[in-house]
Amino acid sequence: MVKNVLVTGGSGNLGNCVCPYLKEQGYNVASFDVNPAKPDSPNGKARIPFVQGNLTSLGDCLRAVAFARPDVIVHLGAIPYNTEVQPPFAGEHTAAAEGARYSQGAPEHTTMEINTMGTFYIMDAARRLGVKKVVAASSYFVLGLGYRLSGTPFLPDYLPMDEEHPLWPEDTYSLSKVLNEETYRAFARAYGMQVTALRLLGVYYDYLEWSRNSYKFNVTVPPADEVNQGYLLSNVYQYADARDVAVFVKLAIEADNLSTFEAFYVATDTSYNEPTRVVAARRWPSLAEKAKNIPGTEGLISIKKAERMLGYKPAYSWRNTL
Numbered sequence: 442m443v444k445n446v447l448v449t450g451g452s453g454n455l456g457n458c459v460c461p462y463l464k465e466q467g468y469n470v471a472s473f474d475v476n477p478a479k480p481d482s483p484n485g486k487a488r489i490p491f492v493q494g495n496l497t498s499l500g501d502c503l504r505a506v507a508f509a510r511p512d513v514i515v516h517l518g519a520i521p522y523n524t525e526v527q528p529p530f531a532g533e534h535t536a537a538a539e540g541a542r543y544s545q546g547a548p549e550h551t552t553m554e555i556n557t558m559g560t561f562y563i564m565d566a567a568r569r570l571g572v573k574k575v576v577a578a579s580s581y582f583v584l585g586l587g588y589r590l591s592g593t594p595f596l597p598d599y600l601p602m603d604e605e606h607p608l609w610p611e612d613t614y615s616l617s618k619v620l621n622e623e624t625y626r627a628f629a630r631a632y633g634m635q636v637t638a639l640r641l642l643g644v645y646y647d648y649l650e651w652s653r654n655s656y657k658f659n660v661t662v663p664p665a666d667e668v669n670q671g672y673l674l675s676n677v678y679q680y681a682d683a684r685d686v687a688v689f690v691k692l693a694i695e696a697d698n699l700s701t702f703e704a705f706y707v708a709t710d711t712s713y714n715e716p717t718r719v720v721a722a723r724r725w726p727s728l729a730e731k732a733k734n735i736p737g738t739e740g741l742i743s744i745k746k747a748e749r750m751l752g753y754k755p756a757y758s759w760r761n762t763l
């Protein structure tokens with residue numbers, strides 16, 4: 442029976458949902474983050490024990506693991522966006538607006554350094570102190586969606602995409618998540634660990650006003666000519682509710698049927714109000730043929746593997762709660 446859990450990135454948006462949830466579920470939870478939890482945050486209110494430190498320091502990672510003595514590390518800590526600066530595109534297609542950064546908010550190597558080396562150090566601390574299980578946040582951006590810097594169309598090999606689909610990352614955030622999955626595979630192989638990577642769709646936080654304002658549900662996806670020439674560049678209109686992600690983390694912690702490394706796409710629902718094949722025909726004509734057999738409102742990215750292997754059943758769809 443797993444008792445102790447260390448959550449990296451515990452002070453972040455997802456950490457503030459996952460830590461209190463796991464505590465409620467009976468685990469001893471500790472958080473490790475470069476930023477302390479605010480007293481009025483969910484973690485602050487739940488009095489989650491906290492270790493301050495940097496993922497890019499092996500010493501800090503060892504200190505956090507030694508403090509928490511975890512049976513499982515839930516690794517959420519990361520820079521959740523890319524930091525390289527891109528020139529504007531003026532070609533036939535347009536780059537995903539949110540992926541093209543025109544000014545430096547942080548040194549350009551920040552995402553690669555923190556995400557890849559931070560993951561290496563926390564895994565290294567884990568294996569040195571005998572931790573055998575890690576549940577880690579990856580992203581659906583590994584596919585090459587999301588920050589699609591080239592601005593070229595994304596043409597999936599098949600739909601719905603699943604964990605077998607090839608990965609074509611472009612930006613440093615997506616690339617760091619692909620490289621991290623290789624790091625997990627290597628540690629799992631070398632040290633007999635079990636690592637589960639959650640390839641999260643865009644996370645919706647019902648407890649954060651900015652998230653409530655920026656996610657739109659029950660939408661009629663606009664006709665293709667209003668947005669681009671009918672190609673998929675970035676937005677798949679699928680999301681993961683943070684409360685479902687917290688439940689998923691628990692399922693992954695408790696699973697005993699997984700091989701040394703497993704990746705899962707994690708989503709709650711699509712946000713549109715028509716069948717996916719209808720949306721695809723109008724919004725992404727280039728995908729219409731491949732999407733025509735997707736049942737109902739199931740997404741372009743399938744969560745069937747998680748349903749089959751972990752019994753995952755998302756409960757917080759807007760279709761049930763709005």
Ligand SMILES: NC(=O)c1ccc[n+]([C@@H]2O[C@H](COP(=O)([O-])OP(=O)(O)OC[C@H]3O[C@@H](n4cnc5c(N)ncnc54)[C@H](O)[C@@H]3O)[C@@H](O)[C@H]2O)c1
Nearest residue numbers: 450452453454455475495496517518519578580641643644
């Ligand atoms: N939010 C989403 O839509 C989404 C989608 C897919 C994947 N993810 C992944 O989920 C995880 C959590 O995302 P989030 O939305 O909570 O992001 P967040 O930015 O709110 O939280 C990340 C946390 O990591 C901490 N952190 C950053 N650098 C650190 C360092 N060097 N050392 C220690 N801590 C450090 C930050 O202080 C922050 O508290 C990330 O791995 C992210 O890549 C998020």
